[in-house]
Amino acid sequence: MIALDPARQLGCAVGRVGGKPTLSSIKLGNARTPDEELFGNGASTLDRVIRESGAVAMAIERPFFKEGESNYGTTVVLHGLYGVFVGVAIMRGLRVFPVAVKTWRSVALGTSKFASRQAGKSASMALCEQLGWEASDDNAADAGGVWIWGTSTIAPYGVVSDLIGGLNAAL
Template identity: 35%
Template sequence: MQQRGTILALDVASKTGVAFGRPGEVPRLQIIDFRGEDELPGLYARAVEWMATRLRDEPPDLVVIERVVPPSGASGFTNHDTTMVTIGLFGVLCGITRCKGIRLELAAISTWRKHFLGKGNYPGDVAKRMSVDRCKVLGWDPPDHNAAEAAGIWDWAGQTFMGRTPDVLHLFGERKRA
C-alpha cells in the first residue's frame, strides 16, 4: 500500500542508527546510544523511554526497522550478550510502535542493501563502509555506519512504501535543473 508522509528508519543495536524524514528530502541522521553502566533491563528501559517519547513528540507515518538476524544465521559473528541486546531492542521498538498504532514494516538486510548498495550480500564490514560512502555521495552526513545503514533502510522504505526517490540528488554539489 502506497502512502505519503514521514519515515522513521532504525538500524537496531546498542548504538541504534536513526534516519527520519519525508521521502524526496534529505533525511535527518543520528545515532542513539542506549548503553549504560547497568544491566540489560536498563538498556531496554532507555530504549522504551526514547521510542515512546519520539513517537509522542514527532510521530512518523511509518516506522521501518531492520529485521534481526537469527542467532543461527549469525553463528561465529555474535555472542550471547549481543544477541540479547539486538533481539531485546528489536522487540521493544516494534512493540511500542504497534502500541502507538503507527504502521510498522520490517526490512530484510539483503533487500535494503541490494536497493541502496546494488548488492545484498556484501560482508557486514564492507556494507557498513559502503553505506557511509553512499550517504556522502548523496550529500547526506551520517555520524557513523549505524546512521548510514538507517539511511539505506529509510531510502529503501521511501521507494518501496511511498514510491518516492529524492527530487534532488546532491552527487557532486550540483542541483537538478527543472
C-alpha cells in the same frame, strides 16, 4: 518515516518521504548496561522520536544470527530491542515495515554481497556522503539505508527525485 538499525548504539533516520532524512546515532547503553535498562532506554527514545517527528511509519532492520559473528548476549539484545521498538511503534499507531539486512542493502546500495560486515558498513557511509547526508557513524549510515528502503517501499515514486537530486549535487 522513522528508520532504525537497532543496537546499543542505535542508528536512526527520520524524514518525510521524498525529503532528506536526519541521521543520528543514539547511545542506549554500553556493554555493562543491564539489558532491562537498555530496553527501557530504547522504548523511551523511540517514544520521544515518534512524538517529535509526527511519523506514521517505521522501517526497522530485523535481527539475525550469523554463526561465528553472533553470540548469545548480542542475540538477546538485538531481539529484545527489536521487540521493544516494534511494540512502541505499534502502540503509537505507526505502520511497521521490518526488513532483512540483505534486502535493504540490495535496494539502497545496489547489492547485499560485500566481502565483510565492515565493507557493507563502509558502503553505507560512502552512499550517505554521496547524497550529502551527515552520518556520524556507520549506525546512522545504516539507518539511512533502511530509510531508503522504507520510503521506497511505501512510496516508490516519492523518493526518486530527491535521491537523484542528491546524487547530481554530489557529482
